[in-house]
Amino acid sequence: MKRLLPLLCTFVFLHTSAQTDSTWIRRVANEILTNGQAYNNLRVLTKTIGGRLAGSPQMYQAEDWGFKALQTAGSDNTWKQACMVPHWVRGGTDQAQALTAEGKRKLDVVALGNSIGTGKQGLKSEVLMVQSFEELDAKKDQVAGKIVFFNYPFNNTMVRTFEAYGDASKYRGQGPSRAAKYGAVGVIVRSMSHSTDNHPHTGATRYDSLYNKIPAVAIGLQDANWLAERIASSPVQVSMKTLGTFLPDVEGHNVIGELKGTEFPNEIITVGGHLDSWDNCEGAHDDGAGCVQTIEVLRAFKAIGYQPKRTIRFVLFANEENGLRGGAKYAEEAKAKGEKHIFALESDAGGFSPRAFGFTMSDEQFQKVSAWRSLIAPYGCSEFSMGGGGADIGPLNRTFKTPLAGLQPDSQRYFDYHHARNDTFEAVNKRELELGAVNMAALIWLVDRYGL
Amino acid sequence: MKRLLPLLCTFVFLHTSAQTDSTWIRRVANEILTNGQAYNNLRVLTKTIGGRLAGSPQMYQAEDWGFKALQTAGSDNTWKQACMVPHWVRGGTDQAQALTAEGKRKLDVVALGNSIGTGKQGLKSEVLMVQSFEELDAKKDQVAGKIVFFNYPFNNTMVRTFEAYGDASKYRGQGPSRAAKYGAVGVIVRSMSHSTDNHPHTGATRYDSLYNKIPAVAIGLQDANWLAERIASSPVQVSMKTLGTFLPDVEGHNVIGELKGTEFPNEIITVGGHLDSWDNCEGAHDDGAGCVQTIEVLRAFKAIGYQPKRTIRFVLFANEENGLRGGAKYAEEAKAKGEKHIFALESDAGGFSPRAFGFTMSDEQFQKVSAWRSLIAPYGCSEFSMGGGGADIGPLNRTFKTPLAGLQPDSQRYFDYHHARNDTFEAVNKRELELGAVNMAALIWLVDRYGL
Numbered sequence: 001m002k003r004l005l006p007l008l009c010t011f012v013f014l015h016t017s018a019q020t021d022s023t024w025i026r027r028v029a030n031e032i033l034t035n036g037q038a039y040n041n042l043r044v045l046t047k048t049i050g051g052r053l054a055g056s057p058q059m060y061q062a063e064d065w066g067f068k069a070l071q072t073a074g075s076d077n078t079w080k081q082a083c084m085v086p087h088w089v090r091g092g093t094d095q096a097q098a099l100t101a102e103g104k105r106k107l108d109v110v111a112l113g114n115s116i117g118t119g120k121q122g123l124k125s126e127v128l129m130v131q132s133f134e135e136l137d138a139k140k141d142q143v144a145g146k147i148v149f150f151n152y153p154f155n156n157t158m159v160r161t162f163e164a165y166g167d168a169s170k171y172r173g174q175g176p177s178r179a180a181k182y183g184a185v186g187v188i189v190r191s192m193s194h195s196t197d198n199h200p201h202t203g204a205t206r207y208d209s210l211y212n213k214i215p216a217v218a219i220g221l222q223d224a225n226w227l228a229e230r231i232a233s234s235p236v237q238v239s240m241k242t243l244g245t246f247l248p249d250v251e252g253h254n255v256i257g258e259l260k261g262t263e264f265p266n267e268i269i270t271v272g273g274h275l276d277s278w279d280n281c282e283g284a285h286d287d288g289a290g291c292v293q294t295i296e297v298l299r300a301f302k303a304i305g306y307q308p309k310r311t312i313r314f315v316l317f318a319n320e321e322n323g324l325r326g327g328a329k330y331a332e333e334a335k336a337k338g339e340k341h342i343f344a345l346e347s348d349a350g351g352f353s354p355r356a357f358g359f360t361m362s363d364e365q366f367q368k369v370s371a372w373r374s375l376i377a378p379y380g381c382s383e384f385s386m387g388g389g390g391a392d393i394g395p396l397n398r399t400f401k402t403p404l405a406g407l408q409p410d411s412q413r414y415f416d417y418h419h420a421r422n423d424t425f426e427a428v429n430k431r432e433l434e435l436g437a438v439n440m441a442a443l444i445w446l447v448d449r450y451g452l
Numbered sequence: 453m454k455r456l457l458p459l460l461c462t463f464v465f466l467h468t469s470a471q472t473d474s475t476w477i478r479r480v481a482n483e484i485l486t487n488g489q490a491y492n493n494l495r496v497l498t499k500t501i502g503g504r505l506a507g508s509p510q511m512y513q514a515e516d517w518g519f520k521a522l523q524t525a526g527s528d529n530t531w532k533q534a535c536m537v538p539h540w541v542r543g544g545t546d547q548a549q550a551l552t553a554e555g556k557r558k559l560d561v562v563a564l565g566n567s568i569g570t571g572k573q574g575l576k577s578e579v580l581m582v583q584s585f586e587e588l589d590a591k592k593d594q595v596a597g598k599i600v601f602f603n604y605p606f607n608n609t610m611v612r613t614f615e616a617y618g619d620a621s622k623y624r625g626q627g628p629s630r631a632a633k634y635g636a637v638g639v640i641v642r643s644m645s646h647s648t649d650n651h652p653h654t655g656a657t658r659y660d661s662l663y664n665k666i667p668a669v670a671i672g673l674q675d676a677n678w679l680a681e682r683i684a685s686s687p688v689q690v691s692m693k694t695l696g697t698f699l700p701d702v703e704g705h706n707v708i709g710e711l712k713g714t715e716f717p718n719e720i721i722t723v724g725g726h727l728d729s730w731d732n733c734e735g736a737h738d739d740g741a742g743c744v745q746t747i748e749v750l751r752a753f754k755a756i757g758y759q760p761k762r763t764i765r766f767v768l769f770a771n772e773e774n775g776l777r778g779g780a781k782y783a784e785e786a787k788a789k790g791e792k793h794i795f796a797l798e799s800d801a802g803g804f805s806p807r808a809f810g811f812t813m814s815d816e817q818f819q820k821v822s823a824w825r826s827l828i829a830p831y832g833c834s835e836f837s838m839g840g841g842g843a844d845i846g847p848l849n850r851t852f853k854t855p856l857a858g859l860q861p862d863s864q865r866y867f868d869y870h871h872a873r874n875d876t877f878e879a880v881n882k883r884e885l886e887l888g889a890v891n892m893a894a895l896i897w898l899v900d901r902y903g904l
Contacts, residue, residue, distance in 0.1 A: 033608045039648075156485045159831055159887070196491075196882050353805070353862045379611055383834060410805045410862055412884045430648050431864045435611070 021375050024445065029379055029438045031300045038296040038437055039430040041069055046282035046425040053279040054319040055087025055250045062275050066255040066316040073295050074302030075257030083329035085252035085319040088114050090279055091243030094217060099237040100230045108198055109217040110280055111242040112172060112205040113322050116213040122241035123186050123215060129231045133178055144183030147238050150175045151228050154194045161411040168192045176216040177208035186240060187216035190224040192415065198222035199420040202278050204322045215242050254326045255316040257298055263309040270313045270344040271297055271444055274320035274392055281423040285414065289351030289433055291316050296437040297444060308448045317392035324391055331395035341402040343447045346390025347440060351433040352409035354380035357443060358388015361403030365452050372446045381439045403452055405443060407436055473827050476897065481831055481890045483752045490748040490889055491882040493521055498734035498877040505731040506771040507539025507702045514727050518707040518768040525747050526754030527709030535781035537704035537771040540566050542731055543695030546669060551689040552682045560650055561669040562732055563694040564624060564657040565774050568665045574693035575638050575667060581683045585630055596635030599690050602627045603680050606646045613863040620644045628668040629660035638692060639668035642676040647868040650674035654730050655871045656774045667694050706778045707768040709750055715761040722765045722796040723749055723896050726772035726844055733875040737866065741803030741885055743768050748889040749896060760900045769844035776843055783847035793854040795899045798842025799892060803885040804861035806832035809895060810840015813855030817904050824898045833891045855904055857895060859888055
């Protein structure tokens, strides 16, 4: 009788598809919230491998780890998809010191990713502080020979923190070349963060080939405020030493697991995160979280015996941080093979409590997914909006017009950790991480069941 | 011209009330997110005073701090409202040790609030583990002389963690008396948490006067799992020593600030949190956060020059944790004075990222506040639902049918810290705390402007 009761309940619930859907989502949620392996997987990735920048030995270790983790989770087919990746190395410990009227003070800095080093002899010059590119242009005659300090503040009044990041990150991306245009010899950028600590945040810079490549570092917020105060009263010199350089490209890999579809095996659904991270941190939120959530969706599907109608690919992308070569390769090979990609979902906004999904798709498709909102909302993603996806799945959309979705967890803490040394396993909460995977599993399941 | 432009903009925006509302909410939000003092206030409260249980010296220090903080924030009138509060003291360091076939092991325990101590001689007995009251009843003949271990797990599948807390906390509240009924000499409860650490979580227990009062402690989750495993293989004895006792009630205070209404001064709106906390932690999330957010709403209103139509009371309630005497006194005095309380809002669910407001009010009133949802949603509280309020404002509703609201931040991390030693300042994020205050300010402002 004990065994009959659940069976009877199941039959009662199956009589409408909405009930089937909610019952099934409840089932996968219970599996993840009760037997979840995402947190343990994240511990292994971050604590035994750590930072894993494209081209590094840790990149290869992470690929091997990911391959095995996908297999353990129950992947039908597992493979590595080769792609050439850039191989930037930091080359040593980044150093900087300020020399003011009151004396010397060490600054906590990190060289920007892809930046050229100062060489072992270092660099020393007076600092010119500007708040914006407009101020830089206005002061262009004062720039030659100086280190330009872009002290553009992260805009706290933007409630969605990714907007503030979009607003501020141009100083990291374009700052060095904009300053070099006027003869600067180095650049310091205020970290793109509203944290209360002093950790400097790295991230990719992009040199404009028209101008000299000059060394560039990020500085923590407390040091930035201190430096700004000193400069306001009298000239400050900074000496800095960085050793970044590019080695020749090497072969990296997207690591891919697959559940083969039973009804429409040629229709492919992709779910993923990126396996690489910056070298100065464990890359727990960015984007170990997205990787272990992706693996968890696979594990949970297998654990409850789900056989998808369509083929689902679980992809740990290579080289998101400083090249996007993994995402490009994935779409390129899909095109070459004539694959049909009907949907892609990425988790690359931290392992925080899930709140929303952002979609890049047609209005008609958005109308269809919007009807699923009430099924997913009880697990956290109560907001569905247009606009969103992920850097690694963007090429699928550009190649095939594949509809995209991005998991949007609560964003308030993300830029406390982003690309900084405190992006560690300890900054991730087990339950928030698992709930992200629950919401991803629910969306993937609905797309698999009903198409798009 | 520079000064005229903002004025012109203001006139343009004022032509519909929805625009006025959104403009005004943006203004108070910018004030809080740019010049917010909540985080600094929380630092002072938690780091210079710390735990502040009713009756303790820290209770009085916190009252003085709160009084000054309300004055500094700009309160028109500030006062302390006296009420007698219970004075339970822990009396020393709680200790426990397990004696198994393999040897001795220290257990990390904390006595339950309000519990009687073992006395200095301690207590030692065999442990009877049960998962539920039903199992206890079934094993009632085995209970006499034993320490009963309620190992009821926190239900991870409940996405809303307060549901899991409601489900599990009866073992803390009723467990000791239910076990004493069958002759138990002590109780251990599994902490009401899904954390990954081993910190024990305290909280109030309530003795039933029909049965002996017996000592009771909470145990961390790792120790609980370890103990359960040992007991499964062979009998385990536990020795425990706790020194809790009640001293005579003392006079404590609700600390109250006020902005006098300009149009309807007799219509009172209350916003608050509770000033007391358990003694084993800094009480940062529970409920330092609610107190400093309350003060921040006042500060921001004054900073932008807002003169409310109705009288707004900013209340730091006494003795929420083990008596609720502060909330009771507030309603009692309001009744005695014939005050008119039109709305009350409490923040007592942690200083996490705001997500929702829960309301206890008539359908008609809920319809009215629901129309404001789109004004508040951009700041985090995108969900409005019936059901919610706060323990300290409950008596207002029972006395006057005052409509209530409770701020509902993201709840996933709350029970990692609740009543445990890690509920410290460091566990609170500045921006999440401030956003909570923004949402509270917006709701209070709308109620002040439009009534209920």
